[in-house]
Amino acid sequence: MSAAGLDGLRALPWIALAGPTASGKTALALDLAEHLAARGLPAEIVSVDSALVYRGMDIGTAKPTAQERARAPHHLLDLIAPTQAYSAAQFVADAQAAMARIRERGALPLLVGGTMLYFKALIDGLDDMPPSVPPLRADIEAQAAEQGWAFMHGELAKVDPVTAARLAPLDAQRISRALEVYRASGRPISSFHREKKAKAPEGPFFSLEPENRAWLHERINLRFEQMLQAGLVAEVEALRARGDLNIELPSMRCVGYRQVWEALDAGLSGAPLRRQVLETGSAATRQLAKRQLTWLRSMPWRISIACDAAQPLHALLSRVA
Helix, strand or coil: CCHHHHHHHHCCCCEEEECCCCCCHHHHHHHHHHHHHHCCCCEEEEEECCCCCECCCCCCCCCCCHHHHHHCCEECCCCECCCCCCCHHHHHHHHHHHHHHHHHCCCEEEEEECCHHHHHHHHHCCCCCCCCCHHHHHHHHHHHHHHCHHHHHHHHHHHCHHHHHHCCCCCHHHHHHHHHHHHHHCCCHHHHHHCCCCCCCCCCEEEEECCCHHHHHHHHHHHHHHHHHHCHHHHHHHHHHCCCCCCCCCHHHCCCHHHHHHHHHCCCCHHHHHHHHHHHHHHHHHHHHHHHHHHHHCCCCCEEEECCCCCHHHHHHHHHC
């Protein structure tokens, strides 16, 4: 890369690298950070991942290892306990503060992750929605306790089919919030989103997308097997043993954790547990990847990179240049 090209990168507010789960974001981000650092432009990674903020949840979230963190500084990892909630608004505040400090050090922020809602909040700004109404939320949660979140998802589909279509039937936190907004304002939460026009990001936004969907599915299956071999079940058992967590918390609804928790609730153990979790966890991860790709393909300004290409770093650098 030429000196002029590096000067151009120094002027950027950030480079974003998004993509579905298992698409190789971490590896590509580290390769990019080392490539830039070798040419005199240090880079630091800012996580855009709603699962990586939780302490004690390392295996199932594919959190960067100590060796990976040694290759480039990482930010917004291990911020809160799994009992706590973390919002898009908090992410925007934390990410902006982290990027300001990175720029003060003369480094380039690399925004890396797959939580598309966080990317949207950072790029488009936050929606001006009604504040939370605790009594309404309590009523919704009481109804869900009686009839289940799948039923509540159906209720949401009646009043806000747009939002219901993008939410999983057991996404309790977001279903609850969407119903709360509707009952408080008489308007679907999707109407608040539509009022704000999406805008192009300030920095280059790279999107890792497979040309062959089967390639991504194979990687998802392999990675879930590797998580089980690395001790995912034991990690969830330790979280259950704390006594202060339950399956409806946002942290325990993360893909992988929920499937292990449900298998343990069903009394499974050993090989039967592993077989069920591998099947249900891989299927849930494939659905997550599908939703992530849908988000990405709705962004007309994204710069698509084939994650199943032989050398994605070369493709990315050519587009940067």
